[in-house]
């Protein structure tokens with residue numbers, strides 16, 4: 564393991580402000596992610612796990628802001644990035660797979676179209692090359708007949724299959740860090756294990772760094788290298 568962290572969340576505080584009202588909703592959260600590790604973040608519902616992940620990638624609701632602390636990505640403080648810088652960060656370095664992201668696939672647009680759109684900004688070569696790359700990723704996430712999935716509509720797929728398509732989409736961005744916020748909530752036990760296994764495989768094969776957010780401490784311990792626990796008001800390592 565390299566010595567310096569890829570991502571360092573350092574004593575951050577997030578506050579809510581609307582008109583005259585202000586309150587702190589997250590206080591003194593610190594943890595580090597080292598290259599190539601999978602860290603699970605757990606904590607009770609409402610502890611602030613999603614808020615932390617949104618703060619990292621600049622997707623906090625507009626009433627919320629980081630009012631103290633630093634978030635360092637490769638040693639650089641990104642807390643005060645503007646929208647354009649955050650967009651680039653999300654596109655090139657840190658992908659966030661959201662809790663309810665199953666809904667982010669359009670049910671009536673071909674998987675192929677949606678996947679191609681995800682990588683449109685990347686210079687990956689000819690159309691054939693890009694399609695080949697995406698089909699390979701579909702295969703990596705466990706589809707034996709990726710072309711069939713490519714040519715289907717999300718409404719034709721099960722929840723577990725859609726989750727794996729989404730994962731392939733995230734992987735197509737080849738992020739340094741993948742933050743997966745409750746990636747398995749919509750899945751049954753079999754598919755949940757499949758997705759977690761896959762994340763582990765991605766970590767091992769591609770050297771990806773993963774922050775996995777979930778309530779489910781038991782199953783996460785099985786897959787993660789380390790667990791950080793968020794308490795309401797702060798983090799306990």
Ligand SMILES: Nc1ncnc2c1ncn2[C@@H]1O[C@H](COP(=O)(O)OP(=O)(O)OP(=O)(O)O)[C@@H](O)[C@H]1O
Nearest residue numbers: 579588607608609610611612613614615624626627
């Ligand atoms: N837009 C917002 N405005 C004000 N408070 C918010 C906002 N979003 C979240 N909160 C509050 O911040 C706290 C942390 O919420 P968050 O969604 O991060 O919790 P969580 O740990 O991810 O919970 P869960 O496991 O249920 O998803 C909660 O008390 C929540 O009510």
